[in-house]
Amino acid sequence: MRRLGSREDLERLREEALSKSPKRFISLGMGTASRAHGAEAVYEALKEELAKRHLGIPVKATGDHGLCGYAPVMVVFPEGILYHSVKPADVPDVLEAIDKGEVLEKLLYTDPITSETYIYEKDIPFYKKQMRLVMGLMESVEPLSIDDYLCNGGFSALAKAMFDMGPQAIIQEVITSGLRGRGGAGFMTGWKWEDAASRSSPVKYIVCNGDEGDPGAYMDRCLLEGLPFEVLEGMIIGAFAVGAHQGFVYVRKEYPLATQNVQAAIEVLRELGLLGEDILGSGFDFDIQVVRGGGAFVCGESSALIASIEGRVGEPRSKHVHATESGLWGRPTVLNNVETLANVPHIVNKGGEWFASIGTKESKGTKVFSLAGDIYNTGLVEVPMGITLREVVYDIGGGIQGGKAFKAVQTGGPSGGCLPESQLDLPVDFDTLTEAGSMMGSGGMIVMDEHTCMVDVARYFVKFLTEESCGKCVPCREGLKHMLEILDRITQGEGTMEDLELLEDLGYVISNASLCGLGKSAPNPVLSTLRYFREEYVEHVRDKKCRAGVCKALVKYEIVPENCNGCHVCFKECPEGAISGEPKGVHVIDQQKCIKCGICRDVCKFDAVRVV
């Protein structure tokens, strides 16, 4: 690879790449989510079969396309035909169809509710209401192919920023765009940059936060895996704007593929001279290092993350001094989330005004959510701000599976809350979600049906946060532990009505007296469920009942005699020997011995085991 010494060199490389770029190709999602569904075997099969048939169709192994619940997903370009749940054995048929210019019916997407079948990706309801901006190139760019990225306008924003705009104009454009941080807090990115740029220190840093601690979200991982060049381009532009010469990408330790791809992408950029000294002959020097996290949720918090990069225990500190003034090793430091940075090249290319035209008054642009839970279409979705939760859950997500009733949608992960049906028409917007008692957060969105116990969900998050609290300050460390004890009591059927008030009081103290965002937002899952699902708490306390059948202490497993035909399977499978009965006779569960593992219900083919 040759080093690019100027903007003209970059454009020449782009021309070359464009002249080689194929119109017909197969895009196969190969991010971690797709691999979990067996995409690697499909990729191998494709390669093999293509060689066998002497078909010269390139296969792009890209990041996850988004429709992760139906992975492995492939799209045949230029038509945009989408095949899902592809198995290696399907590959010959797929290639046969492509070769003949036909469509392979059996792998097309069929809407689970309307039963309508779709040929083209763009027509599928899951994609129709999305607005793919930062995820827009996911399917046409191989993560480490600089040619692919250049063919799709890659690094034109960097050239424009460095040669046509200059630091001040970039910052002004980002301010105009109204871009707010996608890491959770929603701080105006332009202001942060402006502050850092105004510092006179000769040494400044920029950090990309890829710690992604929300245990139900993976959009940052997908971006780092699938479009590392886009994130890095945003980061280089940011560094140029604030005058930083060293950057760090902090990647969560559970993300080996993301770490690998970002690292490899950095190497490519160094070889091309898009990182290192005198980038594109502009005189600007900048380089990036990858730092791996150690697996602590609190390290996603800015001051803890900085401590962690410095090799210390990741404890937050109080924020009377901002990182933009004194961050890494005491130097001005800009810290931005992965998705925030991925928006930057688009803003530079298309302008702040354009970006600001998308979304609501206070929340601009799009947001990527990791949509999961009891809906038909799970995966990553990118939607314009201002879309309603209902549209996301029903139009994009396809609604609740198996005809069950909707109960709640959880956003914001451990810092957020659960919203009921009555709040579904709220627009997705930083401030609206906060007012409703939840949070935009970094992008987890879990839809829950009637079989979910809201007390248990609250307990789940509090337990998570108790384990992840760094322990530096008392309200968070002790307060959360106490909240967990109370929630344990309630789910065990030993709670009292006073406990509910105690939870609210504790929540108030913890959110007001904690040092960092972890503690400050920790009571949200409890307070929001108390606000919208209080009757479920009351049932647990007063009636010793868990209507969802989740809280083990409040339910028991029983065999319904009418349905039991004595197949004897549960007898054989029960690990505790708690089931008695002769083959062909009615079976009974010994409640004394039963550990409520649910295996009998799993194995019974006659729906004879009930949770009551």
Added chain:
Amino acid sequence: MVKLPDTPEYNKVKEFVSQFRGDKGSLIKVLHFSQGVFGYLPPEVIKYIAQELGVTPSYVYGVLSFYNFFRTEPIGKYEIRVCLGTACHVKGGKDILDTLCHRLGVRKGGTTKDGMFTVNTVRCLGACGLAPVMMVGEEVYGRLSPQRAWNIVKGYYQEEAGSEVEGSG
């Protein structure tokens, strides 16, 4: 002075650490590397790292115990990682964990007596559409029920020629 034996593994660690002598800011990087070599952090390695980076062993312990990625005990032949991310929790991930722990006779984080399995948890593998999910080694298994999860684990025992299935029902 802590000296490490002269084996290929220890030498890898020695070579890596030598780049960072006296630089305690590199501690996490060095710990990642060393755990990559041994699968865990043996006590002599911890002492060695402390000495080379110029900090006390207790400082090293303080840092490594803060980050839950680091281990000071060896792990089994296969690591089972049950996903307890939000989506998997809601779909019964805890039941999978409880069943496996119960049947294998270990607690979360523990290793079976025969050294076959270590049972751990993980948060969101990004396969939420398949929830509840677990990984055994590098394999991902989805749409689990407690029964299916246990059958999968039993399958690993059956693959190990001649080994007895412990606690099977």
